[in-house]
Amino acid sequence: MRATSGWDIRLDALAVGYGDHVVLHDVNALLPAGEISMIIGGSGCGKSTLLRHVLGLQRPMAGTLSVGGRDLFTLAGRDFRKVRRRMGVLFQDGALLGSLTLGDNVALPLREHTGLPKATIRQIVLHKLALVGLADYADYYPNQLSGGMRKRAGLARAIVMDPPILLCDEPTSGLDPVNAARMDHLLLDMQANFPGMTIVVVSHDLRSLDAIANYVLMLHDGTAAFAGPVDALRASDDPYVRSFLDRRVDEDQRTEVSLAPEVQQALDAWLER
């Protein structure tokens, strides 16, 4: 087993975006090692974008991002890859390779990075698939599975190299309540099976927040609205935090949009025919 220390993720005055479109600015947070942290926030607030930066797929516009105490974007190529090999990722849609079976998808990192014999790889793969309840589906192609199964398979691939950091983009969205709860349990199992694993879950699922989160980074309005332990979040009296947790829309956030009367009339005239 790996030593329980080290793989925290620290964001310092981080600004991220595309081109010159700033999505998030001035984000400060520490996602502690060995805990389950949750990045929450409304749809389109930049959660996936932030995750792409933690993965080193995009460079930040400003600020620093350190993983395990090392500034990700000042590392030389080889060291950067060393850090990134420590991360397992579940993408929002699974991102399994469509031309490979589930078994081959999960086996891919082992085949590419180790010299293990075929039979051993097969056993590891079946074990990881069993962890996510897909042991019978090793020979299926991603297209032959449901969305929830693809997500679980993505999780199996993410953990196949026993990474100390596991990042999941919306593992429960699009799943029915039973499967969503199963996914939460899977993540808790991960932490139990791999002590010291830093797990970061992007979500807007409040039930998952209750079920698994220790730490929370809440994004709102282009920056961090809250960062800290989940108990402090519940005790917070910040209006946005409250409206998010109580699933309430404040008067000033409700959108008033109506069609111009003559346009509505024109549409009605057509619909009546």
Place this chain on the structure above:
Amino acid sequence: MSTGPGILAPVTALGAATLRLLGEMGALFLFLADGLRLIFASPKQIPKILNQVFVIGSKSLFVILLIGVFTGMVLGLQGYYTLVKFGSEGLLGAAVALSLIRELGPVLTAIMVTGRAGSSMAAEIGVMRITDQIDALDVMDINPMAYLVSPRIAASLISFPLLTAVFDVVGILGGYVTGVTLLGINEGVYFYRIQTSVEMADITGGFMKSLLFAVIVATVSCYQGYFTHMRRDGVGPEGVSNSTTSAVVLSCVFVLVADYALTSFLL
């Protein structure tokens, strides 16, 4: 300095387009260099390359056989009616074989493989790009260039000459069918003329062409798919479809331009 509208506007636009084109060509060459280098990255590339050879071959072989036979038959027919005017229809075998080996074999093979395998390289890699599969490879520390592009370039370098050879052979047999079977040229003369007129230089020339076309088709097709997300003329599935179209059109254009350049160099 301002580059506002005015008398210089067309010049500015032309300059910008030229710079863009040069930039694009530079990027394409760097892409090719990276792809070639990574062929030798690890022995684990070998099974991937063989798999791609199989994919390219199984996609293209039938159409190569078909086009090859008909091209040879047409060459036989046209050649016969031209040569017979000069009373030298005995040279038909040489005419068919030389046109196939030096020119039509490599070029038509490249164009057929572009349509069958090049287009699917662009589409496959493009879909992988828009569904995060390439990012997923990157994050697993599997170099997507080495995993996706290099095996396709290497496999093209192996398959193009083989498919070209197949094309040449069935083409010569096609010419035989029209020339000997239908139009009654002496069978021995047909093959004797091939044997005496085709030199090793013709065969190596055709071989070099097929290698060059392999590099062009694989690089252009993979490049279009790989950078689907950077396109300005469409995003998502539309981007993939545009990438596939560009892959086919650009490959064919580059093949024909390179064919002219290399032919004038070889002659």
